[in-house]
Amino acid sequence: MNLAPIEITTLKGDRTTFGELTGGKVALVVNVASRCGLAPQYAQLEELQKTYADRGFTVIGFPSNQFLQELSSEDKIAEYCSMTWGVTFPMTEKVKVNGKHAHPLYRELTQTPDEEGKSGRVIWNFEKFLVHPDGRTKRFRPTVVPDDPRIVGAIEDWLDEK
Numbered sequence: 001m002n003l004a005p006i007e008i009t010t011l012k013g014d015r016t017t018f019g020e021l022t023g024g025k026v027a028l029v030v031n032v033a034s035r036c037g038l039a040p041q042y043a044q045l046e047e048l049q050k051t052y053a054d055r056g057f058t059v060i061g062f063p064s065n066q067f068l069q070e071l072s073s074e075d076k077i078a079e080y081c082s083m084t085w086g087v088t089f090p091m092t093e094k095v096k097v098n099g100k101h102a103h104p105l106y107r108e109l110t111q112t113p114d115e116e117g118k119s120g121r122v123i124w125n126f127e128k129f130l131v132h133p134d135g136r137t138k139r140f141r142p143t144v145v146p147d148d149p150r151i152v153g154a155i156e157d158w159l160d161e162k
Contacts, residue, residue, distance in 0.1 A: 001108055001111075001112075001135040001136075001137060002135055003018045003019070003105060003108055003109075003131060003135065004017060004018055004019025004022075005017055005018070005019065006018045006104050006105045006108070007104070008021050008092055008105070009092060009093045010090065010091065010092055010093065011063070011074050011077060011078050011090075011091040011092060011093060012074075012078075013074070013093070018105055021060060021090055022058060022060070022131070022133070023058075024056070024133045025056045025057055025058045025133065026052075026056060026057045026058075026130065026131070026132055026133065026155060026158045026159060027057070027058050027059070027060050027130070027131045028045070028048065028057075028058075028059045028060070028128055028129070028130050028131075028146070028151070028155070029060050029062060029105070029109065029128070029129040029130075029131055030045060030059065030060070030061055030062065030126055030127070030128050030129075030146075031062045031063075031064045031066075031095075031097045031106075031122055031125055031126065031127055032061040032062065032063050032064070032070075032081075032091075032125065032126060033063065033064060033065070033067060033069040033070045033125040033126075034063070034069070034070055034071045034076075034077060034080045034081070035069040035070065035071065036067070036069040036124075036125040036126065038124070038125055038126040038142055038143075039085075041126050041145060041146055042081065042084070042085035042087060043085055044145055044146035044147045045059045045061070045087075045089065045146045046059075046085055046086055046087055046088065046089065047146075047147065048146055048147065048151075048152075048155070049088060049089040050088075052155060052159065055159045056159055057155060057159060058089060058090065059089035059090075059146075060089065060090050060091070060092065061081070061087070061089060061090070061091040061092070062091075062092050062095050062097070062103070062105075062106075063077050063091065063092070063093070063094045063095070064094060064095055064096065064097050064125070065094055066096050066097050066098055066099075066122075067124060067125055069125060070094060074093055074094065077091070077094070078091070097110075097122040097127075098110075098121045098122055106122065109129045109131075109137065109139075110122060112129060112137040112138070112139045113139065114139045114140065114141055115139075115140075115150075119139075123141060123142065124141075124142040125142060126142040127139070127140070127141060127142050128140040128141075128142075128144065128146065128151065130151065130154050130155065130158070132158050132161075136158075138154055
């Protein structure tokens with residue numbers, strides 16, 4: 001799966017590609033929502049960012065209002081994430097993760113099966129896709145917390161390969 005050329009717009013409105021945004025790093029792609037009950041996962045995502053960034057890893061947050069739990073503007077999202085959770089990892093503009101208007105990255109990522117072999121639609125906020133620079137992808141459902149040993153182990157295994 002070659003995700004590198006897919007166009008991305010950052011939360012600040014800058015246009016780039018997935019490859020440029022990740023810079024060849026292992027990336028944990030997460031559809032986030034500020035008003036979701038799972039929003040405390042932001043703290044764990046930020047901890048992963050701080051722990052592994054120097055080794056070639058990044059979290060990338062994709063705000064989505066697909067489940068009607070995201071703030072109304074990119075400015076409000078940026079302020080909330082910074083002030084409430086101290087988020088330093090890259091974030092994109094709001095995107096759709098499902099349906100005919102889904103962001104092209106999510107159209108690709110949702111083909112990845114989870115641990116039970118199920119692919120397809122994102123089921124809720126904070127679904128996670130771990131993406132290796134070579135295109136390998138692992139999928140973790142929303143209730144699998146960012147510091148779950150399955151995610152941390154996969155991050156460490158892929159970083160050790162580099």
